[in-house]
Amino acid sequence: MLVALDDVALGYDGRPVLEHVSFDIEPGEFVALLGPNGAGKTTLFRGMLGLIPVLSGRITYGFDRRLEPPGYVPQKETLDPIFPLTVAEVVVMGTYARLAPLRPVGRRERALATTCLDRVGLAHLAGHAFWTLSGGQRQRVLIARALAAEPTLLLLDEPTAGIDAGAEAGIMDLISRLNRERGLTVILVSHHLRAVRSLVGTVIWVEDGIVTRGSTAELLAPERLAAVFGGMAIKR
């Protein structure tokens, strides 16, 4: 197992939004975290990233988070365009995970950043100003930055939010290739059921404080989507 949640409660200011959450994520899985707005999927996502404290229970990682942090792709709107940064400067930030304070960015880190940019098809834009890129290109740069951390687990927050349909397909295809060809475990938050239906193997559905894990075919079946989820807090 790569990530295991065992009877976890997550929330804010000590008040739980989600309780009794238990599921495992295996290496190489492609998982979509789905559910209606305000259901708690962002809370679950932030909890798995370690951005909010676990109120009770335990999250276990099958890797050393200090030595091998997960790759994180935030929503691009959370970043401030006031920062004067080139594409290469943004991507190289991913390498900071393995750089101790006082150790400057060296040749290895720059080469890694270039490789990651190449992997997302944007090596030719390394010297461009980050904010002059299109929404889809910026999202690819942020994926390259996450890859520069050399992660085994990649977490993406709404990677296709606010970008056009063409770019959306390209980004989903890129993420899918990273999962298939590089064996990267991927967890993404999305509310685009259609975009993820044909790509992911596992769905974690969050609704009304209840977290349900299942296969795409099972949880995204039209009749299932129409039904109301209830009963058990967790379904393996």
Next chain:
Amino acid sequence: MSALADILRADFLLRDALIGSVLLGLVCPLVGVYFLLRRMIFLGVALPQLSAAGIGLAFLLYSELIGRHEHGVEGERLLALAGAFAITMVGLVTLAALERGGRVMVEARIGTVFAIASAATMLFVAVDPFGEAEMVNLLKGDIIATTRSSLGLLTTVLAMVTGLLFAFRKELLLVSFDREMAIVLGKRAELWDALLYLLIGLTISLGVMNAGPLVTFGFLVVPPLTARLITRRMLTFSLAASALGGSTAFLGFWAAYGLDLPLGPTEVALSGLGLLMVAFVRWAIVWMRAPARE
């Protein structure tokens, strides 16, 4: 030109003041870059004023608890620095913590702090039984009064601030640009915030003590704003802001000496003029290029 020749002479009477002024011009923008990037510019107004209130409070407490303080001695400057630094840090940490809470408008909080700090500064001096005109110079900052020993303190602290800003550049940038990413990568975001606040507090305290709130605010904000218009990389942004601040300080000193103008306002006015000129040139370039694209 004789004014320029005068101020460049090795035995120039105000040489220490000139060096102190240029040092502040070089280092304040390096800190100011983070004010701008973290959208904390209003803090740049309130914190220097808080720093001045800290100086007033330190003198008042000294008078009440220990007795009369000597003017013009080294101990007085250290007392002023301690007061300025302590109150600046308290204000900075409190305002930053409240900003995270985000319940009241940021501008309202900072405006209130500015008003209260301004009033408190005057009240502290008025209530202090030993509050005298010389003390007021420390409160409003008088770079001309820079002495060899105060220049030594200024140089040491500002060199340390610059060294730390560059040594931990990647951590400070990451925490400022994408705090969540920094946490995911295992960086102690609150630790790097604390370091940045410490460096901000030290720079502002020294700036206010030596040059006053107006010049400190001017150098914190205007050179980075100007540099942001002409740079697109982080390192060049910081270096350009520093170079603009240092050169403005030098030119301001030259102009103030040659034309017999007050130094602080001359430096800030020149800095503002530089911003206007760069903004105009940038606008003109964009305007000229626009038809060519069509």
